[in-house]
Amino acid sequence: MPTPEPAPADIHARVRELVALSVDDPLAPFALRPEKLHVFSPDGRAAVSYRLRCGLAVAGGDPVGDVASWPAAIDTFMTEVASTRRGAAVLGAGELARDLWEGHGLSAVAIGRDVVVRPDDFELVGRHFRNLRQAIKRTHNSGVTVESWLERDVPATVRMELRNVVIAAKRDEERGFAMTLGRPFDGGQPESLVLVARDHEGRLVASHRYLVAGHKDLSLDVPIRLPGAPNGVDERLIAEAVAWAGKHDFDRVSLAFAPFPELFAERRHLGLAKGAAYRLVHLLDPLIKVERLYRYLRKFHAFDQQRHVMLRWRQLPRVATALLLLEFGR
Template identity: 45%
Template sequence: MTGGFGVVAALAALRVALPSWVRPAAHMLCQGPHGRLHGGLFAVGLILLAHGLLRRRKVAYWVALLLAGCGILVAGHSILALVLVGCGVLLTVRRAEFPAVPSLGRMRIAAYAGLIVLGTGTFYDGVIQRHDELRVDLGSLVLLSVSVALVVLLAPAAPPPPADGFTRARVRELVQHPASDTLAPFVLRHDKAYVFSPDGRAAVGYRVLLGTAVVGGDPVGDPESFQSAVDTFVATCDRAGWRVSVLAVRGDLEHLWRRHGLRTVGIGDEVVLPVDGFDLSGRAMRNVRQAVQRTHNMGVTTRIVREGDLPGSLRAELAAVSSRWLNGSRERGFSMILDGMLAGTHPDCLLVIAYDGSGRVVGFQRYARCGQALSLDTMRRDRNGPNGLNERMIVDLVTYARAHGISLVSLNFAAFRTLIDAGATRGPVEKAGYKALHLLDPFIQVESLYLFNAKFRPSFVPRGVAFPSLVSLPVVAMAMVGMEFGLGYDRHRPPEPEIPSYLPVMHPIR
């Protein structure tokens, strides 16, 4: 209704014919020499207010209630007054549905912004006082300054700073819960903030961009406390005015978010290898078997070591391989990747290191430990190294996992797997989507990564995204893509260590 009144004010400013029951209000807005400007500015303010009500801002609630009361006094005995009374009653009854309250600092900034606009406009009028046709009246300045203040007040709260070391230590303990999901370790990224369940037994890790709080994966900790952690997180977002969204939510946990009105859409599958069922024999595994055998023929060896146990010389050599692989580009990812590569911030990660026949490091993979599972974090290799290195490191890790009581190895994410697998059964829309995916593959490597994963004949765990509404989808998608592909706003990720040129290369122990 507030948006409708904004449209009426805009039409009145444009001198459009209006129904008789709103003409008195339109005449009141647009009378005088500056009436059309007043009407236009008032329309802008009402539309801003309507957006604030839609986003459930407490400031928008009080301003709308105040405007409804003033409108009733001005409208007198008319249909317009009855409509405004209805608006006021609805607002009063639903006052609990406007939880987003600005901080005192935000209120100060809004007051300063409004005063700056008012002062600048007054100074402008003083400078051009001899040119009446260019001057702006006081009413217009007040409306403009109020609109600017509203923009500041209705904006979502600023993103929270990343969690401190003490908070992250608490989350690390939750990640070690026996029921932890394979994506649980990635909640320990150093750019995330956390919200805990009231009993402290579960937590949600998230980051805010474009007024959207994006959760990476599922809650961590005790599954019995997941729902209360989600409830607390959603309440936190409501108070801050953030949209709630989830990236890589597991299919069987979608109900945690649906009860808060979020929609869920599947976007792909997590690729997992059950250790006990993995076997290189058989025709289906021929490509993997041949790739692994090729590396054996070329004298490639591997070793598996805990990241915290790496000596400095080997750490430098691995960093050199990583730097050459990235070739100047930055790390990408959010929901299924850790940060601080080789920086010592995640010492419990396992590294599978591959050496060529001369003992030179030609590739490595990093895996995060979560309960009885290992999750692939990063794959690095020398671009001129032997073919089949990644297959060899995965196979050797599975052998290590089987010997150490690890039941599951999680590999990459297979985005749009069903679309790629559909083949001849694709409809017109699916064909267009697949063609776009195929053309973009050199840049996003979705199809090629899936084909690599499929060689291992893995199992798949459905993953999706959760978002508030279709209207919010463009903003939510921009926030998710921005985080997942590491845009330039990222300043919190610890940099990879510089590679000292004087450190010697350590040869492997065979």
């Protein structure tokens, strides 16, 4: 297996082509994160993206490319891993790829669900969407305005404002693995959608970037929000992104990954085992407020397919350490 060096430009071009072939996979664009390495199927129509940590090759999400070539890409990846005597794990495997990984002896641990809004079904009516409607209305009442561009068309003055906001928001672009691309406004994602929110004084206070996968999906990559930004600004930006997607023939908008939504939904009626899991999950609070994220995402009523960590149980401590380092380390 190759050493962990940035992939050459020609490899990234091949992966970009496979991301464009991916269907119904909101994690596909994150295969383009520069630090990731790639193993291709023999026919070149699918690839597994991964990084090396703690003696493990950790794949991020499902393979990208033609689903028919996924099995061969996974076979090639696992063969190369075995040849180096490394272990293998996966962060964010979807339902379709789960069986393929299990065929190589990996076990599945459910860790959450995709959150995917479909523009055709997104109507802010009824009791379910009351909190979301109120959040969006507050931004209108406070004078928030939203602007949108494709990234290639963002004016130079706005790019400068955005870079300053990234710094002021203390956004660490080095963090993230399976569900973050980062490095906004470097010219690498010209087709991505960029939205910015301004307060009543015209100050840029928040921004979202949405990456394109398969020409039909948008995936939220970098949400940036200044401290003190008006309440509801993120909800407003998402609603604007969904409206934009509907007008431009996109089928889905992926907002994020919701960790353990069933666990938090049932928190008042947990047994001993689930109660212990609930407390264990909260150990991550210094890194990410998982339950707060769940409460935010449930406003959209858009929980989608289950995601899993795939691993061999005997490697559990090493896998847990590797995943924490990949998602929250530098």
